[in-house]
Amino acid sequence: MFSKGQQRNFIKKEMLAGLTTFFTMAYIMVVNPLILADAGVPFEQGFTATIIATIVGTLMMGLWANYPIAIAPAMGLNAYFAYSVVKVGGGLTYTTAFSAVFVAGLLFVLLSLTPLRSRLIEVIPDNLKHAITAGIGLFIAFIGLRLTGLVTDHPTNLVTLGDLHSPVVVLALIGLAATLIFWSLNINGALFLGMVVTGVIAYAAGQLSFEKGFVSTPSLPEGLLVANPVGAFSDVVQYGLYAVVFSFLLVTLFDTTGTVLGVSKQAGLLVDNKLPRAERALFADSLATLVGSMFGTSPTSAYIESASGVAAGGRTGLTAVVVAVMFGISAFFSPLVSAISGISAITAPALIVVGSLMLGSVRHIDWDEMDESFPAFLVIVSMPLTSSIATGIALGFISYPLMKVLKGKWREVHWLVYVFALLFAYQLAFLPH
Template identity: 70%
Template sequence: MFKLKENQTTARTELVAGITTFFTMVYIVIVNPVILSDAGVPFDQVFTATIIAAVIGTLWMAFFANYPIAIAPGMGLNAYFAYSVVGGQQEISYQTAFAAVFIAGVLFIILSLTPFREKLIDSIPESLKHGITAGIGLFIAFIGLRLTKIITAHPTNLVGLGDLHSPSALLALAGLAITLVLMVLRVNGALFFGMIITGLIAFFTNQLSFDQGFVSLPSLPEGLIVANPITALTDVIQHSLYAVVFSFILVTIFDTTGTMIGVANQAGLMKNGKLPRARQALLSDSIATGVGAMFGTSPTTAYIESSSGVAAGGRTGLTSLTVAVLFIVSAFFGPLVGSVSGISAITAPALIIVGSMMMGSIAKIRWDELDEAFPAFITVLSMPLTSSIATGIALGFISYPLLKVFKGKWREVHPLLYVFAVLFFYQLAFLPH
């Protein structure tokens, strides 16, 4: 089913890769409920809804697309939901906001069933594809450094070196050193074993504890939040949430598209600049977005942390299946998952190392041609600085056709790029983000 031999991998490698991806992204089952609870959604509701959405999207990716890419509710989109949509000037309820997410998911499915999203991937220039991959690498490395306080906020320079004597920084640096040594020695599953060793160090230095126990039953205290599509559509029309639906669709399309290109590039799965089985892969997050909204979570996206599993050798849907199974298990081990995911220094070394590996795509950008180089550069630079993959892609999409027009090469630009340059300019200039 997963064509392991054809993809030059083994079941053991795929399982280790899946475990690695899971532990680098499982923080979402804690962080997502924390953020959405600020919008009034019950924590237990979002915890279970997050897992349901992640399982459905990732299983679709595993069985229909056969890619080692995991799906889960996106960071940034949850903050937009909680603080701009529910907590914004319109003062709408979270139930109404989930109606907007559901309608966005339905429209998203329709778009994914058409050739539109496949054509979008094909239309992205090679320089921007490499820039997206490198930008994601820089972004996830920055996340790893920031979460462990190795890099902290600075009053004048915005960021600066943190306290390297803090327990979190010391644990992360120790884990980074151990994992790098394992990687250099070419130990199979080095990223995963690095996390295990770092976790043991955290436990024996009293940074990791299991005070809340290990097991609890999942629950959905509010049941289905969106049960009637007609009611959801009526809510969107009644509250004029068209801009909200548009923002969810636009950001999610490019978050997922950018991540899939980056991870597929890293895994060597792109064929002649195209992504095979793109439609099946792109359906995964649109279906998960619609289902997730019904149970109570913000839009889903492909996870950049999937690159850690690819770095561990993952090449097929068996990696994604492993992630989905572990998400199901995590539903019954909420306290345990919360304890481990709460120690960012355990997973941060994997993010930093994978980030360095993804930066290799920079070498493939044509730096001697400014009309190719600058859009890639602004994409790479803005992803970590704005904490948004979609914003990085937006700035690249705006600058690329603009420079080509002034250089007299406007015919080289795919028509879709002009369309999205205008849409992205409108979104950045006039819509909340």
């Protein structure tokens, strides 16, 4: 039993972790509707749908699965929805495209009710699990460096050092320094406090303003975009959206699985390299995708930014509940959230620090055996270079059994790994991504 003091400290730590996760992923409330707007979805519809899907999935993750992991519309899949499905879909409307998301979400729910999806986590080779964690860490660190301008594009070398005299870069460096100081002093909520300090400095320097005020009344969707399952399946058949459904299904399956696995490993929540209550965690994501498609947003996924909350001390579903509550409150504070999330220097330092922590998983990889190390290397290097967690996992799943076959160790590979290797090879070769 915890004493009252221990309970207070536990609640304080979990709330700080939830706030940290929220502020590192708050940008999705602005970015996702903007991307969906390019597909014709009204911004208000996308904004509200984003919040609804996030609240549903994250609450389920916190209250039922008891994990400190947030769920929201996935970056990458929203771009795929807008630019690869709708804009090049030969006159396909966004409402019809959401039918494909709905069908994929429904299949997710049904799949999550079977042992197959949770079984997948158990059959992933240990070295690939470590590589997924490290790859995600490198990926989110790269996102943080890119958002702050510390790393920028280059016509020859692709990336290069940014302008260190830029006010945004200077602010990001100050924020990173403040975060590292708090972290080095073992202060609880170091990541969140670093964001607070950076926000205050940004406001004093004139980089952060609240011209549109702080509060606004949320705009509710005019109606459900997908309310009839039969009609959704009919749209998929009529417009031949099978490849779209398969892409959503496969990418989200492994995107969420990889993220949940990586964040849970960082939090020390795996038991014998297995994820307890895995089916509940994956069902939360499935339900969020299903509900989100009905209101008007692209498929959801577990968010890698949850690692920042874990790093701040989050270990239970209370962290996720705090995130969900904050998203609910944010529906009334869209101008404030938009202003804060629009200043990348406030949130990006947390991503950089968390990325460095997650990259530590590379020490557990068996680098002496090429059939173990090379697939792990592909996972780690391809995630940041392709800006896709799913692509990194795909290359790992394809190369791992191939290397084992070449080494004459094909019996060591679970048959499910061979199946998914073929599915990933088919997706990379023939489906849009």
